[in-house]
Amino acid sequence: MIQIIGYDNLALNYAVQTLFQIVVIAHNSTKEGDAISIPGCQIYDYPSISFRGVMLDISRDKVPTLETLKSIIDILWSIKYNQFQLYIEHTFAYRGHEDVWKSASPILPSEMKELHQYCKERFIDLVPNQNSFGHMHRWLIHEKYKSLAENEAGIDHGFSATPEPYSLNPLDPNSILLLKDLYNQMLLCCSTSKFVNVGMDETFDLGLGKSKQECEEKGVGRVYLEFLLLVYKLLKSEHPSYTMQYWGDIILNHPELIPSLPKDSIALLWGYEGNHPFEKHTKQFKDANIPFYVCPGTSSWNSISGRTTNMVNNLKSAALHGIANNALGYLVTDWGDHGHWQTLPISYPGFFIGAEFSWNGNTLKGLDDNSGFDQGANLEYLNKVGRVLDLFVFQDKSA
DSSP states (O other): OOOOOOSSHHHHHHHHHHHHHHHHHHHHTSOTTSOOOOOOOOOOOOOSSSEEEEEEEOSSSOOOOHHHHHHHHHHHHHTTOOEEEEEOSSOBOOTTOHHHHTTSOOBOHHHHHHHHHHHHTTTOEEEOBOOOSSSOHHHHTSHHHHTTBSOTTOBOOTTOSSOBOOSBOTTOHHHHHHHHHHHHHHHHHSTTOSEEEOOOOOOTTTTSSTTHHHHHHHOHHHHHHHHHHHHHHHHHHHOTTSEEEEEOHHHHTSGGGGGGSOTTSEEEEEOOSTTOOHHHHHHHHHHTTOOEEEEOBOSOTTSSSOOHHHHHHHHHHHHHHHHHTTOSEEEEEEOOGGGOOSOGGGGHHHHHHHHHHHHOTTHHHHSSOSSOOOTTTTHHHHHHHHHHHIIIIIOOTTO
């Protein structure tokens, strides 16, 4: 007899996923023609981190088809993620802003609504995501929007071969009006989501243009914080049911301002190297009583085949220090910087390892060492990850 007990439908969903995994493994271990035998066991299971998600970059050179996105969602569902985000700069078909996205193969509002429903049926929250301060160069290069730029003449930045306007001018009220329009359109497509990611990372040119005097008088960090608070107030006024998420990198450059962040929004603490200081950063936000996620990455981008050792170290450190300092969430990021060279399967190991570390923190104790992950010393663990991918993604029993 198999008995499944859960607090609610979500818990029952996770239990069924666990049972399915056991059945697949048992079937794979059974000789052809023999009856499948499942070992007797009792499993008491719950996640180490409440919110566990994946964020896929669809703004750097690759916008997946609806079919591909649904296949990714199915994988995330099977390994108990409960959030999914599509990183968007200019690849959503906003009404009235056709010049920005017309050559970008954008996600249509109807497609976003369909994905939202597809996620909802699988107990996943499709979190709307629109960068809202830096990374606005795909907008600001057009004459219609150039007046909103911090520096209309443009700056050199790492995402273009030529100088471009890059960040919004935080002092221009029209910057907020633009964001209001974008949020109104996108959030309509994700009507039951609980969160919205407004980005606001890497504001390279803040204080180098129209806000220079303001930044000199108040400090760059204070000007940044004031614009973040304007966005926060906009969402509170127009969309009060959504909790704002924002990247935490800029505020970390001004740690004295961390306590001034709104306590009902969520900082996303990102870092993608194996030795990223998650321990220090998570403690800073914990001590200030500011909710946060840890956001490692798949280490797949800027490569052809990924950086396996770095990936595991990065995912491990984020989970270890996130759990220790009460992270609200764990968001595995998969970027497409500088051409999105990697194919999708290169990112799958990061999705699966991130799912394991964020669900079952005890796994971290089983990896060999306290300082870092050595690919040679932990080859058996990587072999297990490969076998899991063979079974549950590629469905290849030959391994």
